[in-house]
Amino acid sequence: MSSNLLAALILIGVGLFFLARNLGWIDGGIGNILATWWPAILVAVGVGMLLKRGK
Known part of the structure; x- marks a missing residue:
């Protein structure tokens, strides 16, 4: 996940x-x-870590 996407999700949250x-x-x-x-x-x-690991 890019840092821009993470920052956007944090702001939305x-x-x-x-x-x-x-x-x-x-x-x-x-x-x-x-x-x-x-x-x-x-x-x-x-769960997020497991899904990320599977890719």
Whole structure:
């Protein structure tokens, strides 16, 4: 994955986070979300690494 694509995805993710927070879809800050969803984040990173390895 190129660095430009990664930067774009990060910006989209941050933008979606702030949008969802402003619309009241999520409560709390990024720390609260990471504390709740860290297992899913680890699984997603692991799956991404496995898929990248298979190419």
